[in-house]
Amino acid sequence: MEKIKTDNSRRAFLKASALVGGGLMIHFSGLAKLAMPTNNGEIEAAVQWSEINGYVKITPDNLVKIICPNPEFGQNVMTSLPMIVAEELEVEWNKVVVEMGPHDNVKLGPQFTGGSNSMRMYWRPLREAGATARNMLMQAAAESWAVPIAEITTKGGVLYHEKSGKKGKYGDFASKAATIPVPKGVKLKEVKDFNVVRNSQKNVEGSKIVSGKPLFGLDYKHEGMLIAMIQHPPAFGMKLKSFDASQALKMPGIKDIFSLKLYEDGFEQGGFDVRTFNDLLVVVGETTWEVMNARKKLLVEWMPAGDTKDTMAGRSGGRQVIVPGTLENTTDQYAKMLENAAKPAQQLRKDGDPETAFKNAAQVIERTYTAPFLAHNCMEPMNFFAYVTDEKALLVGPLQAPGWTEPTLSKVLKLPADKIEIQMTRMGGGFGRRAYGHYLVEAALISRKAKAPIKLIYSREDDTTYGIYRPMYTATYRAALDSNKNLMAFHVKGGGIPEHAIHANRFPAGAVDNYLAEGWQIPSNITIGAFRAPRSNFNAAAEQSFLDELAEAMDKDPIDFRLELLKRAKENPVGKNNEYDADRYAGVLKLIKEKSDWNGADHKKYNRGVAAYFCHNSYAAHVVDMIMKDGEPYVERVFSAIDCGIVINPDAATNMVQGAVVDGIGNSLYGGLTHKNGVVEENNFHKYRIIRMHEAPKKIEVFFVQNDIDPTGLGEPPFPPVFGAVANALHKATGKRFYQQPFALPQTNAGSV
Amino acid sequence: MITLNINKKNYKVDADPNTPLLWVLRDIIGLVGTKYGCGVAQCGACTVHLDGEAVRSCVTKISRAQGKKVVTIEGLSESNNHPLQKAWLELDVSQCGYCQAGQIMSAAVLLKENKNPTDEDINDAMAGNICRCGTYLRIREAIQLAAKEQQKV
Numbered sequence: 084m085e086k087i088k089t090d091n092s093r094r095a096f097l098k099a100s101a102l103v104g105g106g107l108m109i110h111f112s113g114l115a116k117l118a119m120p121t122n123n124g125e126i127e128a129a130v131q132w133s134e135i136n137g138y139v140k141i142t143p144d145n146l147v148k149i150i151c152p153n154p155e156f157g158q159n160v161m162t163s164l165p166m167i168v169a170e171e172l173e174v175e176w177n178k179v180v181v182e183m184g185p186h187d188n189v190k191l192g193p194q195f196t197g198g199s200n201s202m203r204m205y206w207r208p209l210r211e212a213g214a215t216a217r218n219m220l221m222q223a224a225a226e227s228w229a230v231p232i233a234e235i236t237t238k239g240g241v242l243y244h245e246k247s248g249k250k251g252k253y254g255d256f257a258s259k260a261a262t263i264p265v266p267k268g269v270k271l272k273e274v275k276d277f278n279v280v281r282n283s284q285k286n287v288e289g290s291k292i293v294s295g296k297p298l299f300g301l302d303y304k305h306e307g308m309l310i311a312m313i314q315h316p317p318a319f320g321m322k323l324k325s326f327d328a329s330q331a332l333k334m335p336g337i338k339d340i341f342s343l344k345l346y347e348d349g350f351e352q353g354g355f356d357v358r359t360f361n362d363l364l365v366v367v368g369e370t371t372w373e374v375m376n377a378r379k380k381l382l383v384e385w386m387p388a389g390d391t392k393d394t395m396a397g398r399s400g401g402r403q404v405i406v407p408g409t410l411e412n413t414t415d416q417y418a419k420m421l422e423n424a425a426k427p428a429q430q431l432r433k434d435g436d437p438e439t440a441f442k443n444a445a446q447v448i449e450r451t452y453t454a455p456f457l458a459h460n461c462m463e464p465m466n467f468f469a470y471v472t473d474e475k476a477l478l479v480g481p482l483q484a485p486g487w488t489e490p491t492l493s494k495v496l497k498l499p500a501d502k503i504e505i506q507m508t509r510m511g512g513g514f515g516r517r518a519y520g521h522y523l524v525e526a527a528l529i530s531r532k533a534k535a536p537i538k539l540i541y542s543r544e545d546d547t548t549y550g551i552y553r554p555m556y557t558a559t560y561r562a563a564l565d566s567n568k569n570l571m572a573f574h575v576k577g578g579g580i581p582e583h584a585i586h587a588n589r590f591p592a593g594a595v596d597n598y599l600a601e602g603w604q605i606p607s608n609i610t611i612g613a614f615r616a617p618r619s620n621f622n623a624a625a626e627q628s629f630l631d632e633l634a635e636a637m638d639k640d641p642i643d644f645r646l647e648l649l650k651r652a653k654e655n656p657v658g659k660n661n662e663y664d665a666d667r668y669a670g671v672l673k674l675i676k677e678k679s680d681w682n683g684a685d686h687k688k689y690n691r692g693v694a695a696y697f698c699h700n701s702y703a704a705h706v707v708d709m710i711m712k713d714g715e716p717y718v719e720r721v722f723s724a725i726d727c728g729i730v731i732n733p734d735a736a737t738n739m740v741q742g743a744v745v746d747g748i749g750n751s752l753y754g755g756l757t758h759k760n761g762v763v764e765e766n767n768f769h770k771y772r773i774i775r776m777h778e779a780p781k782k783i784e785v786f787f788v789q790n791d792i793d794p795t796g797l798g799e800p801p802f803p804p805v806f807g808a809v810a811n812a813l814h815k816a817t818g819k820r821f822y823q824q825p826f827a828l829p830q831t832n833a834g835s836v
Numbered sequence: 837m838i839t840l841n842i843n844k845k846n847y848k849v850d851a852d853p854n855t856p857l858l859w860v861l862r863d864i865i866g867l868v869g870t871k872y873g874c875g876v877a878q879c880g881a882c883t884v885h886l887d888g889e890a891v892r893s894c895v896t897k898i899s900r901a902q903g904k905k906v907v908t909i910e911g912l913s914e915s916n917n918h919p920l921q922k923a924w925l926e927l928d929v930s931q932c933g934y935c936q937a938g939q940i941m942s943a944a945v946l947l948k949e950n951k952n953p954t955d956e957d958i959n960d961a962m963a964g965n966i967c968r969c970g971t972y973l974r975i976r977e978a979i980q981l982a983a984k985e986q987q988k989v
Contacts, residue, residue: 295869511934745970
């Protein structure tokens with residue numbers, strides 16, 4: 084058998100990430116952790132990098148390397164974060180080499196990709212890193228030339244002293260600069276002087292992507308690496324009883340089959356330690372196909388798990404949580420939600436006297452909205468490489484939150500953090516799913532037990548049916564109108580399995596005198612977690628549909644109605660802790676009204692729906708233009724207005740918004756995961772409908788509010804309001820209101836009783 | 837032993853003839869540009885060319901590929917200069933990038949057979965390729981751009 088290895092070996096990986104020159108590092112994280120010992124002699128001889136700080140390395144030949152701290156899952160941080168450094172460092176962007184950093188939160192900060200936080204978290208630190216490195220290079224030049232630093236200027240990676248006519252490349256001074264004590268309080272550039280940031284720069288990995296270079300976790304190879312897969316219970320609420328591996332072990336390429344326990348009893352789980360099953364049945368073999376085939380030969384007996392206990396970490400020690408053993412059915416889940424919605428719930432916020440207002444109302448409008456569980460469906464299924472011995476652990480693959488996973492690995496493997504090396508590959512999608520690092524822990528334990536480097540791979544079916552899903556939600560909205568159709572009171576009561584979605588302090592809180600928000604939840608064994616704009620992705624659908632219906636009942640234009648509420652929230656806000664900035668919220672609505680030509684006569688062919696939402700510190704509004712095509716709704720055109728402060732990389736940001744719009748249309752119309760006796764029914768893409776090319780709009784025009792506010796998130800904020808805009812356009816297209824997601828399915832929820 | 841001609845090179849592979857081409861490419865030969873997405877020909881991430889036709893390598897047994905010419909993303913062009921690859925970069929199509937090799941391989945067959953595709957033609961030809969990031973608009977635009985570039989030559 085001729086096996087040809089790629090060069091994507093451990094050695095090649097190290098070579099690419101090795102650093103020499105020691106130098107100084109700037110860090111802004113208080114977390115103490117030893118730097119990773121990664122060097123070996125052969126590598127050290129390769130290139131002389133002077134590390135000016137954790138983000139900047141320069142060679143004597145004037146190669147400038149900028150390190151990206153945050154894992155890349157398509158949000159383009161590998162380009163946009165280094166752009167920020169390059170801006171302040173004053174180097175030519177097209178000559179910069181960008182490299183993904185290893186997990187090292189001393190040198191590289193929190194390294195968390197999620198919560199639309201990368202820009203917000205790194206904007207200032209990366210500007211400081213770039214400016215400080217530039218200052219150190221200027222100091223080095225000033226000393227060498229014996230001139231005052233104030234007389235040194237820089238441009239495009241070159242230092243100048245105009246008076247003497249001296250000039251030199253950064254590379255000439257890099258090793259000297261690396262020995263200079265790190266200055267504090269270096270002045271940052273004026274926003275008006277930016278020439279890298281706010282200019283569209285191409286994806287630094289674009290060319291590797293289109294030529295099929297190994298970039299992703301699934302592409303990673305290591306000498307002697309075996310493939311591992313987990314045979315998980317067929318249903319939520321089941322567990323492993325016994326297994327007979329004798330036939331499977333005889334299959335070609337199979338090395339080992341065993342069961343293992345992920346967390347020991349009483350293990351205190353942090354918020355991101357969610358895992359679907361704790362007893363794992365593992366098949367290890369030489370190739371993926373061989374392992375997949377051997378799985379079919381396993382004889383396994385599963386049994387009901389019954390109610391089980393999980394221990395959740397808390398400030399005052401572990402807290403025990405009962406996980407019910409029910410084999411859930413989707414019809415029962417909906418019935419249970421309806422039943423619970425009628426019961427008293429936890430009050431989350433109350434302004435004024437909503438009870439009296441509702442009692443005295445001339446008209447009460449009440450509508451109930453529902454949404455199903457959603458699977459993330461990352462195109463690259465969950466996977467991770469692990470090589471764990473008694474002394475140390477190497478883990479390589481796609482994940483969003485190395486800093487949260489490492490402490491868990493350390494506890495489970497009983498290894499100190501400095502013996503655990505995590506390298507992040509490019510991720511084939513994330514959407515929140517890869518913030519839950521259980522699959523690293525699984526890979527690590529499998530490697531240790533198999534005594535071999537292994538890559539754990541989830542099949543598509545494993546990935547879909549063994550997920551950390553977006554919860555199932557419902558919310559009932561009520562509005563009280565007086566006889567003049569003025570809004571007197573607003574009430575939202577939300578629930579979900581296993582948690583509700585209510586953000587009590589978000590709009591329209593603050594804009595209505597009498598306001599009540601309540602929440603309730605139903606425990607479940609279906610595992611849930613963050614999914615692109617958690618909670619907001621449901622609220623924006625329900626709340627924004629309700630506001631649309633309310634505007635209609637009040638004979639008001641839906642945009643004007645929202646603007647009226649926002650005016651009230653700005654001029655005379657009700658209550659405290661209103662999370663949003665009413666001006667910026669109104670800003671995106673005004674911009675979308677203008678750009679979509681909202682009241683224009685030229686759009687008669689379309690059924691227009693509008694929605695806006697605030698989440699993750701940014702504001703988004705969309706107008707979707709829908710037609711009916713072959714009996715199905717088709718969103719042909721979309722206008723989007725976004726306020727996320729300074730837009731770092733405009734074309735990439737536009738791409739991100741366009742993607743979020745497509746994702747929102749797809750998930751609102753088609754997305755959904757159902758259960759039958761605990762079994763996930765949609766186990767692959769033939770059953771789980773994902774939006775495809777012909778269902779994507781012809782045009783999505785994106786407009787950014789121009790301001791100089793420090794950048795906030797963009798990965799999530801444009802996503803939620805798409806759901807509301809689609810629902811509102813559907814009303815125009817069909818004359819009916821849609822209360823139940825996914826909207827393309829027959830509607831059984833009438834919205835009101 | 838099965839001989840496979842991949843990107844103009846012969847490989848002798850000792851694997852079960854029923855093994856999907858995808859896994860031979862990825863696990864045995866080491867050409868990992870072709871991606872695993874679903875395993876059931878539903879997502880198109882594993883698209884390769886078999887004698888010039890776009891096939892889903894996850895359901896294409898190597899016995900079927902024997903004696904035919906296989907082209908993967910790694911062999912699409914000499915130096916990343918296929919009009920589609922250039923258009924993809926020009927329009928900065930990719931987000932996560934995982935599906936894009938499959939998208940390009942599907943689009944390459946479309947452009948070979950239809951020099952001047954309409955948006956409808958593109959929608960039809962590309963319906964089997966999922967992009968979870970939602971870059972469809974740019975993919976469509978890139979195919980149009982590549983078609984124009986191709987006609988200039």
